[in-house]
Amino acid sequence: MRPLQEEAFEQQLLAIRRYLHENPELSHEEYETSAAIREWLSDAGIRIVDYSLRTGVIAEVGGFHDGPIIAIRADIDALPIQEETGLPFSSRIPGRMHACGHDFHTAAIVGTAILLKEREQELQGTVRFLFQPAEEKAQGALQVIASGALEGVQAIFGMHNKPDLPVGTIGIKAGPIMAAADGFAVEVEGRGSHAAVPEAGLDPIVISAHIVTALQSIVSRNISALDSAVVSVTRLNSGTAWNVIPDKAVFDGTLRTFDKGVRSKVRDRFEKIVVGVADAFDSKAVVRWIEGPHPVINDAKWALQARRTAEDIGLTVVEAVPSPAGEDFAFYLQEIPGIFVFLGTSGPREWHHPAFDVDERALPIGATFFAALAIDALNGLTEESNRK
Numbered sequence: 001m002r003p004l005q006e007e008a009f010e011q012q013l014l015a016i017r018r019y020l021h022e023n024p025e026l027s028h029e030e031y032e033t034s035a036a037i038r039e040w041l042s043d044a045g046i047r048i049v050d051y052s053l054r055t056g057v058i059a060e061v062g063g064f065h066d067g068p069i070i071a072i073r074a075d076i077d078a079l080p081i082q083e084e085t086g087l088p089f090s091s092r093i094p095g096r097m098h099a100c101g102h103d104f105h106t107a108a109i110v111g112t113a114i115l116l117k118e119r120e121q122e123l124q125g126t127v128r129f130l131f132q133p134a135e136e137k138a139q140g141a142l143q144v145i146a147s148g149a150l151e152g153v154q155a156i157f158g159m160h161n162k163p164d165l166p167v168g169t170i171g172i173k174a175g176p177i178m179a180a181a182d183g184f185a186v187e188v189e190g191r192g193s194h195a196a197v198p199e200a201g202l203d204p205i206v207i208s209a210h211i212v213t214a215l216q217s218i219v220s221r222n223i224s225a226l227d228s229a230v231v232s233v234t235r236l237n238s239g240t241a242w243n244v245i246p247d248k249a250v251f252d253g254t255l256r257t258f259d260k261g262v263r264s265k266v267r268d269r270f271e272k273i274v275v276g277v278a279d280a281f282d283s284k285a286v287v288r289w290i291e292g293p294h295p296v297i298n299d300a301k302w303a304l305q306a307r308r309t310a311e312d313i314g315l316t317v318v319e320a321v322p323s324p325a326g327e328d329f330a331f332y333l334q335e336i337p338g339i340f341v342f343l344g345t346s347g348p349r350e351w352h353h354p355a356f357d358v359d360e361r362a363l364p365i366g367a368t369f370f371a372a373l374a375i376d377a378l379n380g381l382t383e384e385s386n387r388k
Contacts, residue, residue, distance in 0.1 A: 067125030111367025163347025181326025
């Protein structure tokens with residue numbers, strides 16, 4: 001599927017992506033981004049639907065024929081990272097950057113909406129577009145669901161750019177494709193003293209060091225080599241002076257898992273190790289969990305359909321390698337079936353790197369794929385309904 005004026009369409013997508021890249025906004029602050037998306041969609045004659053979101057945009061194409069509703073999601077927020085790409089359209093805002101490619105996602109899905117608008121009378125149902133805020137905070141999907149924008153939707157589709165896949169390649173798989181992403185913060189209780197007389201105190205730094213070391217046994221000695229889990233302590237804070245043993249230490253980090261049972265087991269072992277090691281030193285430690293999104297688990301039916309659609313439009317399809325990164329698209333898949341794919345972008349750096357970028361040749365590919373998938377999905381759901 002190609003637009004009537006292909007070159008003009010591709011230039012439009014480039015302009016959209018570059019505007020977004022120059023003007024990144026953080027989670028819950030995407031006011032100008034939302035306004036721009038509404039303007040681009042309205043200029044194309046695409047109807048905006050009011051679901052009372054503070055930021056983000058919901059739009060629809062189709063609906064002239066009674067039929068199913070499907071949804072396509074794009075995330076729109078940026079990250080608090082100082083850009084180091086050297087691009088002529090680099091971020092204009094110090095300390096903020098589209099370092100995860102949400103500008104790419106948004107531009108491509110605006111393109112999808114434009115393509116489907118050209119064939120709106122043919123659509124066997126409705127395509128609802130969710131331009132979602134606050135993915136980086138793992139809160140935006142829940143806000144969209146709470147707004148009612150998922151009501152009546154029978155399937156949902158989304159993507160993430162993939163720097164290590166070449167342009168023209170798409171990664172698709174059934175089952176888990178992105179991880180559950182839980183955070184933790186642990187406070188270890190000590191008793192301060194002069195550093196020269198440590199026996200008079202209770203050193204929370206030493207206790208924390210033993211806990212952190214013991215935590216490394218969770219994956220290596222509790223999780224099967226056929227399963228997957230990550231336990232990473234990423235920060236440890238304690239003390240204010242070189243000659244003082246402090247009263248407490250705090251460390252935090254993240255757990256990543258793909259399976260519900262593994263997730264539960266890792267968290268259980270984590271708490272027992274923290275409390276047990278602290279107790280062995282006559283100390284106390286408290287674990288605070290920061291609940292992250294569930295794993296992104298693709299529906300087998302929609303994975304098969306996505307593969308067929310991708311092959312039909314000439315993309316190279318590979319079995320996606322699951323990523324231990326988290327994605328709040330998982331919350332949608334807790335409600336309805338769908339598919340989340342990795343679209344190749346031949347990037348020089350991984351997500352969240354200051355020099356992250358995408359190959360813009362992938363923009364029309366993403367737009368075309370999701371337009372074709374939407375048409376195939378509506379046709380398939382309509383046929384299923386007619387057979388019943």
